[in-house]
Amino acid sequence: MSEQQSQQESSDISENMPPKKVKKWYQRVGRLLLFYVVVPYLILFVLLGIFQRNLLYHRGQVSALLSKDNTPSDIIVRDIQVSTEGDLKVNGWHYLPSSQKSNGGKLKENEWLVLYFPGNAGNRARRLYLPQSLVGINFHLMICDYRGYADNPGTPSEQALFTDAEALWKFAIEEKGASPERIIIYGESLGGGVATHLASFACQNKKPPAGLLLSSTFSSMADAAANLYPFFPVRLLLLDQYNSAEKIKHVTCPVMQIHGTLDRIVSLEIGKKLFNATPEKSSSGVKKQFEELSDSGHNNIPVSVIIKSIQILAKMPPYRVEQ
Numbered sequence: 001m002s003e004q005q006s007q008q009e010s011s012d013i014s015e016n017m018p019p020k021k022v023k024k025w026y027q028r029v030g031r032l033l034l035f036y037v038v039v040p041y042l043i044l045f046v047l048l049g050i051f052q053r054n055l056l057y058h059r060g061q062v063s064a065l066l067s068k069d070n071t072p073s074d075i076i077v078r079d080i081q082v083s084t085e086g087d088l089k090v091n092g093w094h095y096l097p098s099s100q101k102s103n104g105g106k107l108k109e110n111e112w113l114v115l116y117f118p119g120n121a122g123n124r125a126r127r128l129y130l131p132q133s134l135v136g137i138n139f140h141l142m143i144c145d146y147r148g149y150a151d152n153p154g155t156p157s158e159q160a161l162f163t164d165a166e167a168l169w170k171f172a173i174e175e176k177g178a179s180p181e182r183i184i185i186y187g188e189s190l191g192g193g194v195a196t197h198l199a200s201f202a203c204q205n206k207k208p209p210a211g212l213l214l215s216s217t218f219s220s221m222a223d224a225a226a227n228l229y230p231f232f233p234v235r236l237l238l239l240d241q242y243n244s245a246e247k248i249k250h251v252t253c254p255v256m257q258i259h260g261t262l263d264r265i266v267s268l269e270i271g272k273k274l275f276n277a278t279p280e281k282s283s284s285g286v287k288k289q290f291e292e293l294s295d296s297g298h299n300n301i302p303v304s305v306i307i308k309s310i311q312i313l314a315k316m317p318p319y320r321v322e323q
Contacts, residue, residue, distance in 0.1 A: 048229070049237045056190075056221075056240065057156040058121035059149045067093050070125040075135055078105045082144055084167035085160075090152045092144030092168070093124055094176070095131040099138060106177045112210075112314050113140040113178045115168060115198070117191030119216075119299075123150035129303050134310070140178075144168050146194075158193075158221075158240035165198040173207075180207040184313050186306070189266065189298065192217020193242035196274075199255075200247040208253040208283070211313030215258045215306065216298050218266045219245040219273035227267055245277035252279070254286040256309050260296030268292070 048055075067077035076096040081089045094105055107113060114134060118127050124143050131141045146161050147154035154160060172178040180202060187195025192214045199212040218224040221242035225234040248255070255278050259271035275290045282288075291309070293301065 045232055045237075048232060048234070052237060052239060053156070056120060057146070057148065059156070060121065060123035060126070060145075061149065062123065062125075062151055065091065065123060065125055065145075065151045071128065072132070075132060077131075080105075080142065080144070080171070082164070082167050082171045084147075084164045088147070088154055090144045090147055090154075090164050090167070091150065092142060093131075095135050095141040095143075097135050097138040097140060107140055107179075107182075108177075109179070111138070111140060111178075111182065113142065113172060113176075113183050114310060115165075115172065115183060115185050115195075116141055116143040117165065117185070117187040117194040117198075118143065119189035119191055125150075130306060133303055133307050137307070137311070139310070139314075140176075142168065142172060142176075158242055161194050162197045162201075165194050166201055169198055169202060181210055182314075183209040184211050184213060184310055185209050186213045186215070186310065187217060188215040188301070189217055190242070192274075193221065193244050196244040196247050196251070197242075199253060200250040203252040204250050208251075211254040211256065212251055213256050213258070213306070213309050213313060214274070215301050216260065216263055216266055216271070217244065217257075217274065218242070218270050219277065223270050223273065224266050227270060228265070245274050248274065248278050252283040254282045254284070254288075254313055255279075256289045256291070256313060258291045258293065258301055258305060258309060260293045260298065260301060262295070262297040265298040 067079050071077045071093070076098065078094045078096065080092050080094045082092065083089050096105060097111070116127070116130065123145050127143065131143070134141050144164065145152050146156050147164055148156040172183065173180065185195045185199050187193070195212060195214060199209060202209055221240055222235045222238050225238060257271065257275050257278075259268055261268050263271070272290070275288065278288045280288060291305065293305065296302070
């Protein structure tokens with residue numbers, strides 16, 4: 001039966017039905033749509049708005065997280081506590097190179113530091129792979145769990161995470177003696193939004209880091225959320241925007257980005273949107289770089305690729321920054 005015939009028959013049925021029955025029929029269909037489509041949609045919409053931060057921040061909370069109980073005995077790790085907003089302090093770990101067994105954890109003049117901002121789930125005890133590799137090539141690494149995560153007090157939010165990242169930057173420089181030009185800021189997934197903010201903050205304050213490395217991250221949280229929840233107007237709901245595409249315009253240090261083509265959480269397209277917003281070159285003339293990994297998804301970027309990228313930003317042999 002053709003579409004035209006079907007429409008004609010439907011029209012004939014409506015025309016042949018008594019007016020009261022037609023009205024009742026439409027009312028019945030309207031009620032069904034209301035109760036089985038519109039109401040559930042609105043309920044889900046409201047719940048998404050109310051619980052959005054629970055969906056975004058998977059805190060991995062514990063009562064205490066000491067390095068001596070959670071890290072291998074063959075690496076040097078110090079517990080750190082960073083004063084941030086008011087009386088709030090966030091806990092973290094400072095991984096030291098194997099060559100540095102004393103000096104109170106302070107960096108020597110020529111030593112490198114990586115500030116590591118992880119994704120939205122778990123805590124620092126689940127992120128040992130990168131620090132273990134970096135200390136073996138004489139890097140320091142600092143990681144603080146986000147506010148409200150692990151054994152940290154408070155509640156996470158975009159502004160809270162930005163404030164804590166700035167506090168960690170200040171702590172690394174003022175308390176541990178790190179030089180901004182020997183700090184590499186690394187962020188993955190949600191941490192990419194935090195890392196981009198910190199790099200932008202440092203560059204605008206005329207203390208640019210040595211480089212910014214981003215992995216599996218987004219142009220904005222709104223873009224990432226809209227991709228995951230295409231049937232909801234999440235841009236109207238979202239409290240924490242993490243507009244990295246806007247912030248990265250102020251980043252003057254070298255920028256490298258890594259993204260897997262199989263990423264189903266933050267699509268490659270969204271990652272490239274951030275890269276396209278990145279300045280073509282740093283203030284020192286270093287070209288931005290994007291590495292596309294064909295066999296990687298969101299959570300399985302090879303640590304060897306991350307290490308190599310950090311070494312490139314640090315201009316360490318056998319790697320050199322492309323001019």
